[in-house]
Amino acid sequence: MTNHELRRKILHMLYTCFTEHPYHRITPKEFTESLGVTQKVLDFNIIYLxxxxxxxxxxxxxxxxxxxxxxxxxxxxxxxxTNQLNVLFPNDNK
Structure with missing residues (x-):
C-alpha cells in the first residue's frame, strides 16, 4: 500500500468514526490492526495528516x-x- 492509499484509508476510517461517534478517537492499535501496517508507517502518515x-x-x-x-x-x-481527495491522495492501485 502506498502512502497516498494509506492516508486515504486513515481519513476514511476517521470520517466513518466521526459520523457514528463524533468524540471517539481511534487508537494506534486500532489503526495498525485494521490497516495492516507497522506503527512506524502509521506514525509517519498520521503526523503528515x-x-x-x-x-x-x-x-x-x-x-x-x-x-x-x-x-x-x-x-x-x-x-x-472526492475530486480534491483524488488530487491530493490518488488511489494508486486503479
Missing part, C-alpha cells in the same frame, strides 16, 4: 507519538470532496 490539518492527535505526556486520533473539519471537507 496532522501537519496538513486533516487530523487531530491526542498526545501523551511521554512515550508513543499519539494515543488517539480524530478527523478535523478540514479533513471532513476533504473526504466529502
Amino acid at each position: 496532522e501537519e496538513k490539518g486533516y487530523v487531530e492527535l491526542q498526545k501523551p505526556l511521554e512515550g508513543s507519538i499519539f494515543v488517539g486520533a480524530r478527523i478535523t473539519t478540514k479533513g471532513i471537507d476533504l473526504v466529502e470532496d
